[in-house]
Amino acid sequence: MEKGQIRVQTENIFPIIKKFLYSEHDIFLRELISNAVDASQKIKTLSSIGEAKGELGDLRIDVSLDKENKTLTIADHGVGMTAEEVDKYLNQVAFSGAEEFLNKYKDASIIGHFGLGFYSAFMVSDKVDVYTKSFKDEPSTFWSCDGSPSYEIGETEKQERGTKIVLHINSDSEEFLDADKIRGILEKFCKFLPIPIFFEDKQINNTAPLWVKKPSELTDEDYKNFYKELYPFGEPPLFWIHLNVDYPFNLTGILYFPKIKQSYEIQKDKIQLYSNQVFVTDEVKDIVPEFLMLLHGVIDSPDIPLNVSRSYLQGDPNVRKINAHITKKVSDKLEEIFKNDRKSFEEKWESIGLFVKYGMMTEDKFLDKANKYFLMQDAQEEKQFYTLEEYKTAVEALQKNKEGKYVILYTTDLVQQDAYLKACAEKGYKAVRFETIVDAAFVNNMEMKWSDVQFTRVDADIVDNLIDKNESTESVLSKDEAESLKSLFGLQIPNLNVTVEVKGLSPETAPVLATRPEFMRRMKDMGAVSGGMASFYATMPDEVTLTVNGNHPIYQTLLKEKDKTQQEKQTRNLADLALLSQGLLKGSNLTDFINRSVELMS
Numbered sequence: 001m002e003k004g005q006i007r008v009q010t011e012n013i014f015p016i017i018k019k020f021l022y023s024e025h026d027i028f029l030r031e032l033i034s035n036a037v038d039a040s041q042k043i044k045t046l047s048s049i050g051e052a053k054g055e056l057g058d059l060r061i062d063v064s065l066d067k068e069n070k071t072l073t074i075a076d077h078g079v080g081m082t083a084e085e086v087d088k089y090l091n092q093v094a095f096s097g098a099e100e101f102l103n104k105y106k107d108a109s110i111i112g113h114f115g116l117g118f119y120s121a122f123m124v125s126d127k128v129d130v131y132t133k134s135f136k137d138e139p140s141t142f143w144s145c146d147g148s149p150s151y152e153i154g155e156t157e158k159q160e161r162g163t164k165i166v167l168h169i170n171s172d173s174e175e176f177l178d179a180d181k182i183r184g185i186l187e188k189f190c191k192f193l194p195i196p197i198f199f200e201d202k203q204i205n206n207t208a209p210l211w212v213k214k215p216s217e218l219t220d221e222d223y224k225n226f227y228k229e230l231y232p233f234g235e236p237p238l239f240w241i242h243l244n245v246d247y248p249f250n251l252t253g254i255l256y257f258p259k260i261k262q263s264y265e266i267q268k269d270k271i272q273l274y275s276n277q278v279f280v281t282d283e284v285k286d287i288v289p290e291f292l293m294l295l296h297g298v299i300d301s302p303d304i305p306l307n308v309s310r311s312y313l314q315g316d317p318n319v320r321k322i323n324a325h326i327t328k329k330v331s332d333k334l335e336e337i338f339k340n341d342r343k344s345f346e347e348k349w350e351s352i353g354l355f356v357k358y359g360m361m362t363e364d365k366f367l368d369k370a371n372k373y374f375l376m377q378d379a380q381e382e383k384q385f386y387t388l389e390e391y392k393t394a395v396e397a398l399q400k401n402k403e404g405k406y407v408i409l410y411t412t413d414l415v416q417q418d419a420y421l422k423a424c425a426e427k428g429y430k431a432v433r434f435e436t437i438v439d440a441a442f443v444n445n446m447e448m449k450w451s452d453v454q455f456t457r458v459d460a461d462i463v464d465n466l467i468d469k470n471e472s473t474e475s476v477l478s479k480d481e482a483e484s485l486k487s488l489f490g491l492q493i494p495n496l497n498v499t500v501e502v503k504g505l506s507p508e509t510a511p512v513l514a515t516r517p518e519f520m521r522r523m524k525d526m527g528a529v530s531g532g533m534a535s536f537y538a539t540m541p542d543e544v545t546l547t548v549n550g551n552h553p554i555y556q557t558l559l560k561e562k563d564k565t566q567q568e569k570q571t572r573n574l575a576d577l578a579l580l581s582q583g584l585l586k587g588s589n590l591t592d593f594i595n596r597s598v599e600l601m602s
């Protein structure tokens with residue numbers, strides 16, 4: 001058996017790096033500016049420990065365009081490089097001076113890690129020139145490379161400490177000679193970098209963004225203003241969480257809870273991810289738990305690698321820890337507000353509820369905590385909110401079914417289900433509101449997770465049967481009467497699947513009640529929003545149960561009616577009235593109803 005080493009040919013690898021290193025060409029500027037920021041941070045560190053002598057000077061970074069000569073220049077006043085360092089750092093791909101500095105000085109403010117970023121300059125340049133003077137007392141160095149593995153190196157005139165990098169923009173990349181384009185990139189990636197960055201005489205960045213400051217030094221006004229800085233067009237946020245962790249990973253940031261109205265579209269991708277104040281992405285999918293993507297704000301962690309692919313992020317243990325930590329912080333904050341200021345928590349529930357429900361469905365760890373502060377709003381009394389425990393206590397006597405489960409009666413539409421809600425109220429039942437876009441899924445999900453609870457929509461059955469207590473309701477109708485009523489209602493209604501049952505309800509109850517069996521209705525609702533197998537249900541006709549109240553006085557006359565067509569029309573109208581109350585009378589069925597009603601009246 002022989003052992004060997006794979007050889008890499010630089011001529012082959014270079015074009016690959018150039019082409020595939022980063023999918024987005026814009027980020028070359030982020031990489032070069034990050035290097036300039038690193039160089040500036042390094043000189044600060046070295047100066048503070050006395051390793052670099054002399055004045056620090058103005059550490060600003062300047063970006064400038066020369067359209068005529070087709071160059072883009074980035075100049076800093078950082079540590080600079082000696083000729084030896086240029087050889088070491090720039091002539092060796094993937095040798096990171098940043099990593100080396102980090103290991104030596106444990107300086108957490110350094111951005112670079114991989115020793116690849118500099119090469120991204122070749123994605124947009126024919127040639128890259130570097131002029132650099134080290135803080136060490138050595139001659140300045142000039143280095144130039146045209147993107148082939150050969151390079152030039154020599155001495156140059158540069159007097160000032162620091163590095164100037166001149167990119168000769170290639171013909172495919174002339175967009176990077178456009179000032180608006182450059183400003184756009186700088187504003188996106190460099191908006192909060194810690195060293196001042198200037199372009200066309202204007203400073204691009206805020207070097208001390210709010211999240212790097214101490215929460216104890218900040219006022220509510222500061223947080224609101226920062227929110228405006230991030231989202232100039234947004235409504236003021238409900239509240240916020242300032243994240244500040246240094247163990248077992250580094251993470252700072254501010255997460256805002258936005259106001260959400262159900263009718264508004266939910267905006268994801270509103271959290272910006274930074275690494276040492278360098279913008280990385282606003283697709284935080286794998287870093288932030290799915291349900292918290294509705295939050296807005298910034299997260300900054302040097303432990304999140306800048307350059308790696310998404311699939312790597314998913315497996316990264318730091319990322320997973322960050323995920324769990326953010327979930328915990330958010331939950332703690334919600335619990336704190338709930339405990340300390342329940343009234344304001346209830347007022348904000350319309351918005352908060354959406355996160356909480358979404359989180360309860362998707363994160364079991366969150367569910368355990370949220371069970372304590374999850375709220376349900378009473379359908380009749382707007383100001384009445386229940387936690388799950390409070391609801392159970394309130395309905396203990398009346399709303400337990402034969403299996404001993406608590407039946408949570410809910411409405412999805414106060415207006416349309418008004419009649420059913422009133423019937424519930426008369427019985428002393430407490431119905432709650434589940435009207436938001438996540439509620440259909442939430443109800444299904446919680447039934448699986450809360451073993452002692454069942455959800456039933458107020459119109460799922462006639463009120464007497466809503467809570468299945470295994471008590472049979474006594475019918476005062478004779479068998480014959482029931483049979484003739486049933487055949488009378490043996491109607492064919494287009495696009496509806498109708499089941500008829502005859503019951504002896506109280507004479508005050510409506511003559512016909514339309515209800516929609518819970519299971520089929522849920523399948524249909526789910527099918528309408530999700531694809532695949534479930535969407536099959538969405539295409540099925542609506543299932544309706546018509547409960548004919550045989551005790552209603554109207555049937556005394558109706559059953560005696562001699563004129564068969566008249567009888568049929570009246571029967572159909574009674575059924576239609578019930579369907580109307582369920583919003584199921586549409587199109588030609590509705591037109592027919594109107595015409596028939598006019599006929600019957602004349």
Ligand SMILES: Nc1ncnc2c1ncn2[C@@H]1O[C@H](COP(=O)(O)OP(=O)(O)OP(=O)(O)O)[C@@H](O)[C@H]1O
Pocket residue numbers: 031034035036039076078079080081089090095096097098099111112113114115116117118119162163306307
């Ligand atoms: N403007 C600069 N001033 C001083 N040194 C620099 C400058 N630009 C690059 N260097 C040196 O060259 C090294 C290589 O840079 P490069 O961008 O390729 O990698 P990196 O910054 O270490 O890591 P990353 O790939 O994460 O950016 C740096 O670590 C640094 O030592």
